[in-house]
Amino acid sequence: MSLFNADSNPKNPKTLKGLQSEVKSINRVAISVDCVIFGFDENKLKVLLIRSDLKKYQNKFSLLGDLVKPEEDLDASAYRILKQRTGLNDLYLEQVHTFGEVGRHPSGRVISVAYCSLINVQHHRLKILENELHWHEVNTVTELLFDHKKIFDKCYAWLQKRVQKHPLGFSLLPNKFSLRELQNLYEAILNIKLDRRNFRKKFFAMNFLVDIGEDEQNVPHRPGKLYKFDYEKYEKNKKTWSGIDF
């Protein structure tokens, strides 16, 4: 077979050299990374967007993205974009889907790999105002640049599924959080109401929340206890089998 083999034929194999020139000359496209960055603030799930300043694009908002550099891994590219925009390292980041429709981008063939990131809004509030960045409530996101709405929709649906089976949601909260905050977060992401007592029971039963012995401050009501998420314990005990169910 050949390296790219859908046309291969045992009697007429491609050579490595031939392939190299094919790779270098013919089927070349640009590749970009777009980041769907979620945040949680004022009990709302938000997404970080940037305003287009091109008249041609009517001041639409778009996701944060950039072309992948020639010597840059895809993940590295996503981290670079996040770093440039938020100043933060060590963000939660995961690849979600790749969008490569022929007509998706006006500048030619551009394939975009979508990444999701979850960040704690408190930690980078400073950087926002310098740019044309803006936190949008996810429910009010309508039209975005190019196919970015489609990308956003995919990532939001991904988040709603993912957050039920994986504790990535904690990345949206401060290190110390109350159970009420955690529940508000889940209610905002999933867009549902949950029973407070059962929510509490469920998370305590998981045994990944650590009571750090502090209380909420400056709340206009009885303060709740603060917890942190024990990620190591989670990693050790996480489920592998959740059962057939659809």
Next chain:
Amino acid sequence: MSLFNADSNPKNPKTLKGLQSEVKSINRVAISVDCVIFGFDENKLKVLLIRSDLKKYQNKFSLLGDLVKPEEDLDASAYRILKQRTGLNDLYLEQVHTFGEVGRHPSGRVISVAYCSLINVQHHRLKILENELHWHEVNTVTELLFDHKKIFDKCYAWLQKRVQKHPLGFSLLPNKFSLRELQNLYEAILNIKLDRRNFRKKFFAMNFLVDIGEDEQNVPHRPGKLYKFDYEKYEKNKKTWSGIDF
């Protein structure tokens, strides 16, 4: 902002024209699609591989893939590869992950979008022998070309998760199948043993299996009833909320 905006600066926005030349000249890479095609035969989960005939690559096996054509959508490219190899249309196909490490391919920068497909081995048995194609038991897959083992591993792990929450597994079976066959399939994919009675109860409770009133033929024991999967009913009734649990 600009179309690619990680370097954008309100005082110095990129122009659309500038971007177009950037897309056309600088950051260009080749893009390919690799398909991980699963089959189920003799109660084993198999994956369809093709043998490399390049000496340089020591007769390693590789996934089925090809470069994406300039005017071809990613999904279309994956369908084309499947069609060329199996002669089948309408296969189950889903994008899983994109692999873009800088050094992953010897011919230069090649980004590969991995797709998973599930096919019914009966339906295309004819085409296999013409090529260097081979069904490998998934448990015996060791070294593959380039990073294809990594791609395969990702797709297999994806399948194991996915099959628990989505009825894609039926694509591996004939239209009519017995419950025993279905259970064998799940046991092969998940590499576990399941209780026959509970398995049966679970699937009947879902109410997506239709008794077609026929029995197995040519089995050396009491024939089981044959069923088909009612995909429409599934689509109407599928769950949206499966609960927080990790």
Next chain:
DNA sequence: ACATAATGTGTGTAATTTACACGATTATAG
């Protein structure tokens, strides 16, 4: 006819999920 092998169904128990109510604590307004 008998041994063998798989099918098809039922039942008790444990575990999990759900629904639901009340007293305690804190801040605020008067």
Next chain:
DNA sequence: CTATAATCGTGTAAATTACACACATTATGT
């Protein structure tokens, strides 16, 4: 300092679901 409003923190009974397990049935092969 008292009343009010809000949230915290907890327990229990009912319903549902998951699991372990046993036995009678139907076919095959000899």
